Amino acid sequence: MRASFKRGVMGVVWVALTVLSTGCATGPNANPKDPLEPMNRKVASFNDALDDNVLKPAAIGYRDYTPQPVQTGVSNFFRNLSDVWSTANNGLQLKGRETAESLMRVVVNTVFGIYGIFDVATPIGLERHPEDLGQTLGYWGVPSGPYVVLPLFGPSTVRDTSVLPVELSADFVTKHDVVAERNVASVTRLVDKRASLLQTTDLLSGAAIDKYSFTRDSYLQYRRNQVYDGNPPDDETLPDPSAEPAMPSAK
Known part of the structure; x- marks a missing residue:
């Protein structure tokens, strides 16, 4: 089962990277940070449906009981x-x-x-x-690349997606040998993480905004801040997150 799970995850990552590598553009008015917006919106809609019907109810029950x-x-x-x-x-x-x-x-x-x-x-x-490993690559100057929404995993970038197989293969939970314990731990971790985001997502759902655009812009800014330890260069210095960043200084 563990091997099947990993193959499934690798398949998701491979499909995402393959689509990205084809250089699908959305036209002259495409957001340079998000050239795959039509595809990303469809994946985001799928993830939202899964969240509304499975993850969020489970997280609410976990929080309340x-x-x-x-x-x-x-x-x-x-x-x-x-x-x-x-x-x-x-x-x-x-x-x-x-x-x-x-x-x-x-x-x-x-x-x-x-x-x-x-x-x-x-x-x-x-x-x-x-x-994480995506931040490490960013620290050493690897550009984030375009924004991409992965099935199940949600917001990401080409850089972060590329290291996902490595992070999964080194994950303590998915490497656990006892199948029943591994499954319980995986589900518990997912529900616990979703429960921690309930308040934030409730506020987002109640706001009169484009949820997709807000999530994308917030995620890219959040990851950029993480790479630069909260001190990213000015926008004039780095206008596009997919451009090659300046080397962050170590603390």
Whole structure:
């Protein structure tokens, strides 16, 4: 089953990259950040339907009927797993202090926080420094490329999509050998993440705006801020997120 799941995910990524590589343009008025907007809107509509009918109801039930201490423990556990890869990516970006703090967070929370269920590191001053492989590539000057919406995975870019197979192959949850436990962990992580976004998506749904455009622009700005650690260059310096960025400085 795990092999089938991975093949399915790789298939989604491969189809997305293949379509992107054909250079489908939407005409002279196409947004340079989003040349595949017609296709992306269709995928976004599919994702919205899946969310409205499956993910959001599950997240609401989880939020309303699961005790808050349990929800906190679940979120802490999965954040601890992600801190492992944040440690590696901070190291790849040559961020010495962030690498050391991330590593210490993992050690402290795993040992004293019972595998991360309790966040012991934050109260003692060990901050989180989330980093992923897409951010690492961006740090070393790899351009983001066009915006793309992936089935199930949602907003992305060509750069972030290209590293998805690597991140999935190294994911602790999907690599777990016990099928039943792996499935429960995968679903729990997905529902917990969706529950954390309920308030934000409710506000977005109630606003009189184009949800697709707002999501796209917010995501691209968010990822750009992540790559530059919250200090992106001025728009005059980098007018297009798909253009080659200047090298961010290490903290």
